[in-house]
Amino acid sequence: MQQPIFSDELTWRDRLRYALLRLPLFALLWWILIEGKLAGWWYGIPVILLAVLVSLLLLPAPRQPRPLMGTVRFVGFFLWESLRGGIDVALRAINPRLPLNPDLIDYSLRLPEGNARIVLMNTISLLPGTLSANLRDDCLQVHTLDDNPQTMQSLEQVETVVAQLFGIDI
């Protein structure tokens, strides 16, 4: 049986609402790409409309509205922790003794399936000493540069921050 192009979960009214919310975002993106010049809008407008259409096909709707505070907290957390991650690995790389004690640990995810998990896995890979290696059912295998008891705590902390970003209770 052929899949319908648009899933049936949403009414057309909702779709229109999401399209109108996303339109200014894609317009802003285009404006940045053409560096604010006016000439780019002639072919920009069809491209923007196409991008809105594709985004509605690929990501029909957010399940919950994104809480603003969660977003702010996530961005701050991410910038600070990824800076720490870079400094940590840089110091290990230039240290003549090469302080590495790697291990592969299993982490049971509390987040539900979907985009929140993908954001979590990408975030983990940029934080100090952790790299998302494999996801099987609800278990995420994480490669760590330095096996220590704090790793579990920091993984739980990342998961909480990502849950807040998506407005999910875990």
Next chain:
Amino acid sequence: MGIIEWVTTIFLLAGAFFFFAGTLGLLRFPDVYNRLHALTKADNVGLGLITIGLMLQVDNWVLALKLLLIWFLVLLTSATAAHLIANAALRGGLPLWRRP
């Protein structure tokens, strides 16, 4: 040189240091998993610092947003690529290096 030029120079040099350290990690670390840590994390910070340094030099602030956008996209692709490579290595049965 004005103060802005000095700040830019400091950010660019700091960024270059992180690229250097990331490359050093790529060469020195013992297996593919550890090397991925070095490439994704150090290069992410290196590119972030270079982006900030260059943002101070633009005369059109839309260009500053464009630089931020480039950094964000590189971030997204490098984290995704690191996961895919680690995942392929793990599924292919590549053993982990452990401290002997």
